[in-house]
Amino acid sequence: MAERSSISNGRMLLGKILVPMIILVAGIFVTGSVQRHVDGLHEKNTVNGVLYLPNDKLLKYFTGGLSNILADLMWYQTVQYTAKEFNSEDARFSWLEQMIRATNRLDPYYVDPYRYGGIFLAGIGDDEVAEEILQTGLRHQPNSWELPYELHSLYLMNRRHEPGAQKIASHYAYMIAERIDGEMKQAYFDLSRNLLLKENMVDEAVEFFTRAVKTADDPLVRAQAEAQLHLALLEKNVLVLNKAIAGYEQKVGREIVSLEELVTAGLINAIPNDPDGGEYVLDANRKVVNTVLAQPILDYILVELGRRVHVYRKEHGRNPESFEAFWPNFDEEGPKHPVPGRRLRYDPVTGIVDDEAI
Amino acid sequence: MRIRAIAANTYREAIRDKVLYLLLIFGIISIVSSRILGYMSIGDELKIIADISLASISIFGALIAVFVGTNLVYKEIDKRTIYTIISRPIDRYEFILGKYxxxxTLLAVTTLVMGIISALYIVMMGGSLxxxxxxAVLLIYWKLLLVTAFSVLLSSLTSPVLGAIIVLSAYVFGHGTGILIDIPVDMQGTYMESLLAAIYFVLPNLSNFDIWKEYANGIEISHTYVVWNMVYGALYTALLLYLATLVFENKDV
Structure with a gap:
């Protein structure tokens, strides 16, 4: 009796579980094989599948509130399309711009398509469209740092030869600085000023930071803008003094010895006063150097020399005996102190490099 | 008290519905699998995770509202259980409100479950809430209140299949009413513009409740905006429930 019941249970197990399982697995295997066959017959082009959808305005309104999800999918397709075109021999990127615009029409706040779309388009040389897309993104996401960053890069690289490129790059560097925190904030404020000064646009720098001080809402940003304005004014003073020196030497027919001569000759009213304690001094070539402006250069030199001492100590197990030991041909190629009347000093006992008055 | 009894009974009945669990499981699977698309794309993975997670709450919540909602009154009439209820000293509006x-309440529970799972998942992936x-989750629920009211109205009027089709169509169109005021330039200034604008203000605008897009993109939304949308949703829902009551009171059962 028990044996019969066990056989019956076994049959039930076979009939109700094993057989359906086998049929299911076999079915999946068969349908999978058919799918593989179908794929072989017709090459799939998922990108075009998306492109043939009706225009993105209609799409946006008839997604049942899922326009963001569609934007995510569209962006995924755009990335795939870009990669595919990039790897193809005949890379034309014909649909790229349209795909990026469609993605952002579906989700106007989505930063990545603006950002990477801008990078892709700039990469294929479509700078104007790249800029326009990045600008559109900036209108929708005014607090984003990524978009000014890409615009800044566009003007520093692709469009660097265009007139005023440095000025525009400087403007975007300032925008980046306004939007980020941490160490790089200061670096971008400095960069925005240096880009203007690099092109001798001292007046533009003063004007730009004066406006920035007036318009900054954030106290930290305003303080930074004030600091940059102060440095730009120092640069302007250096420029004015150098012009006065050239005029003075032409007038008196000899080289200037001290800046006070400019005051005596009535070319300037007084040597400008720096509230931060900076001084204006003449270098060997009779060019004016401001000690505050020279400070970052000195800092850089000291850090670099300190690094070299550290490397030497690691390799030799002791401090170098002299400058020449860690900076071969020091006199010829070694760094000079950026401020006239001062020089670099090295202490072999402590291994510290600093500076002193001559 | 009578409304509460009907509500409790409806909740107990609905929570036993297998469709509910199926939809809930699909919703949770969507939330958890949202990372796949984020992983395959370039850029902010968290944005895509947040998009899909909150969209899942919205979509699967709406499906529950539609499929359970359109059955609510119809089922009672179809199975003739309605006679045991309306033969008691109970007003018909109480019956509709109780069902609603x-x-x-069931939707509050499912939204809460999906909302918590989604929140945990976003935080686990390194996002912030x-x-x-x-x-955003509250407004999704508020949208579901409106959709449910419409489902209850349709449930008093027609069969569940037809009701579900109508409510789902209204759900899609309700998110796209913005097109009525986003008209081409050559239509501007014509009588058509005024007509479309009038239709726009009459139809429910469900996209009002979709601030999860702003959340996913890190855009700020004022609390006032949220409150006014809740007021809008509450008014529209009340209107639909009133209509449902009217229809049911005049129904020959």
């Missing part, structure tokens, strides 16, 4: 409250996340 039972279903929205903020007040706007909870406001």
């Amino acid at each position: 409250l039972g279903l929205i 903020g007040v706007i996340y909870f406001e």
